[in-house]
Amino acid sequence: MKILIAGSNGMLGHDLIDVLKNKHELILTNSKTLDITNKGNVLDFVVDANPDIVINSAAYTDVDGCEENPDLAYDVNGEGVKNLALACKELDCPLVHISTDYIFNGESDRPWVEDDEIGPISVYGKSKLKGEEYIQEILDKYFIVRTAWLYGINGRNFPKTMLELAQNHSEITVVYDEVGTPTYTPDLAYGISQLIESDAYGIYHLTNSGSCSWCEFARYIFEVADVDVKVIPVTASEFARPAPRPHYSVLENKNWIDKGFKPLRSYKEAIKEYIELIK
Ligand SMILES: NC(=O)c1ccc[n+]([C@@H]2O[C@H](COP(=O)([O-])OP(=O)(O)OC[C@H]3O[C@@H](n4cnc5c(N)ncnc54)[C@H](OP(=O)(O)O)[C@@H]3O)[C@@H](O)[C@H]2O)c1
16 A cells, blocks of 8 residues: 555654555655645645555654643644545545544543544543544544554654653652553554554554553652662642642453454553663
């Protein structure tokens, strides 16, 4: 297939390239070669490239930055996605779009399924939801892939930050009242590579298996990396940040399993591989 990837320079973008490059013809774009907020340009570029499928890995992903720059957040995560959807409509080609656990409000005591009520509590979550809504309005052929707590080799992420902090701190405070599922970008990219071989369009939750709080995750990272650091649990309200985060945003990969796909491995296995690679 000829696949156009928007945002291919990002953390997930890099792993999508790795997973897809041997089997498919890739048209790689980044914020300079294809700014998804530029409506006319997006339509011309995508129609001219004539891909069989478009994968949108571009987003404004700075959750706290979105609170301070809401216009930019809605522009990239809402209007930018609309522009890609309109171009896909013109070509009648499917769009794969990456969305987030932050479209849920976090007030649940069981994992969220795809058709649970949505209710984002941050500008980032609201802007990402706008993108989802545009796609559903404009297209019939789409995969909306909601994922969570991403980390990979090519980007800033929680495990990297923890290991960097540990180099000059003996104690680190970490939030314990936010629970989710850390997800390794190569595993997610592999999942997406399977999804695009099907025509089972719709909304998918796709994360590694299992769940933990940020605090539990930090402790596990230090255990695996064999680093001696004291992790001090704090509440999200004690650890003030501009954007509120959902307290519980574990995503049940229900549609993925129902469609016969194999669950992604546990987050504990995945982080071991990542730490081995960056050591
Ligand atoms: N990171 C997470 O924990 C997480 C969790 C759940 C869902 N997600 C979703 O997963 C997807 C991938 O995330 P990621 O962590 O790989 O993000 P990332 O590393 O921040 O990459 C996003 C990419 O989007 C590009 N971009 C920004 N504005 C653009 C524009 N106007 N036009 C074209 N490209 C633009 C950026 O390019 P520049 O660098 O050139 O600006 C960047 O390369 C996103 O949709 C995100 O919302 C992420």
